[in-house]
Amino acid sequence: MTAFLLDVAQGFAAPSDQSGVRAEPQVAHLERGGAALALSGVSLSFGGVSALSGIDLAVRPGEIRAIIGPNGAGKSSLVNVLSGLYRPDRGEIGIGDERFARVRPSRLAHLGLARTFQNLALFRGLSVRDNVATGLAHRRRATWLGNVLGTPGARRDARAVAWAVDEVLAELRLGAIADRPAGALPYGLQKRVELARALVARPRVLVLDEPMAGMTATEKAEMAADIRAAHARLGCTIVLIEHDVGIVMSLSDRVAVLDYGRKIADGTPAAVSTDPAVIDAYLGTVHAEAA
Numbered sequence: 001m002t003a004f005l006l007d008v009a010q011g012f013a014a015p016s017d018q019s020g021v022r023a024e025p026q027v028a029h030l031e032r033g034g035a036a037l038a039l040s041g042v043s044l045s046f047g048g049v050s051a052l053s054g055i056d057l058a059v060r061p062g063e064i065r066a067i068i069g070p071n072g073a074g075k076s077s078l079v080n081v082l083s084g085l086y087r088p089d090r091g092e093i094g095i096g097d098e099r100f101a102r103v104r105p106s107r108l109a110h111l112g113l114a115r116t117f118q119n120l121a122l123f124r125g126l127s128v129r130d131n132v133a134t135g136l137a138h139r140r141r142a143t144w145l146g147n148v149l150g151t152p153g154a155r156r157d158a159r160a161v162a163w164a165v166d167e168v169l170a171e172l173r174l175g176a177i178a179d180r181p182a183g184a185l186p187y188g189l190q191k192r193v194e195l196a197r198a199l200v201a202r203p204r205v206l207v208l209d210e211p212m213a214g215m216t217a218t219e220k221a222e223m224a225a226d227i228r229a230a231h232a233r234l235g236c237t238i239v240l241i242e243h244d245v246g247i248v249m250s251l252s253d254r255v256a257v258l259d260y261g262r263k264i265a266d267g268t269p270a271a272v273s274t275d276p277a278v279i280d281a282y283l284g285t286v287h288a289e290a291a
């Protein structure tokens with residue numbers, strides 16, 4: 001049985017709070033209106049394999065919405081559809097008031113959506129500061145020539161970026177290593193730099209694809225606290241893909257559960273953890289592996 005499946009079984013049996021106090025649902029935000037992010041009837045297949053099948057998902061403004069499921073359930077496919085890397089065979093994606101058959105990845109930042117990746121996607125040779133600054137590339141107005149000539153507009157632009165980067169580096173306790181190459185940092189710190197890059201543009205919607213994968217328990221607790229603090233500071237909507245069920249239960253307002261590309265449950269952590277379909281999906285997998 002994998003550690004992940006043990007975590008799941010234990011997480012559902014006794015939801016743990018490994019990282020402190022559970023966040024209260026952001027009621028003021030939840031009541032503000034329509035969905036911040038939505039999937040409607042989304043299906044996606046690879047050859048004969050159905051990765052997503054008729055998925056409906058609404059993420060309310062300001063909530064932390066987790067998406068969980070066993071390996072191969074379709075979580076990454078869903079995130080890749082949300083962020084425009086995959087075009088679904090059917091269905092629609094909504095971000096704020098806009099609807100898309102496929103979102104162009106280059107539009108995401110303008111729509112106020114930022115994401116992190118399951119596997120680190122930093123520029124290893126660039127400094128922490130320069131990596132974080134790439135999160136603001138879509139806001140820069142100065143031309144290449146303006147930068148070379150040091151025009152007033154380019155200087156203003158550079159100052160605004162430097163200020164925003166310094167602010168997020170301080171928030172995430174990365175100031176002391178701002179000039180180190182990102183690739184030389186320990187894994188847990190690299191994940192924090194990725195979070196900083198996603199946060200620097202102050203997104204309305206933050207999609208975190210396994211932000212704690214491969215981390216130690218201490219690093220996971222720190223990351224959970226950082227996510228909670230960013231959420232409180234920005235009031236942003238968060239979609240969280242995460243295998244650690246204890247963390248999911250402690251961080252999320254609502255949880256959607258996928259299994260074989262279908263959504264089998266959707267509700268509060270407490271409701272989902274006692275849902276028979278969810279227990280069947282996870283325990284079935286555990287039993288199959290244990291046999």
Ligand SMILES: Nc1ncnc2c1ncn2[C@@H]1O[C@H](COP(=O)(O)OP(=O)(O)OP(=O)(O)O)[C@@H](O)[C@H]1O
Pocket residue numbers: 046049050051069070071072073074075076077078
């Ligand atoms: N690029 C691809 N080509 C072919 N099949 C794919 C591809 N991506 C995903 N799949 C298949 O789609 C299904 C869903 O995979 P997906 O990676 O979305 O699941 P997941 O829940 O993210 O899994 P994990 O927890 O292991 O990351 C699986 O059967 C997988 O093998």
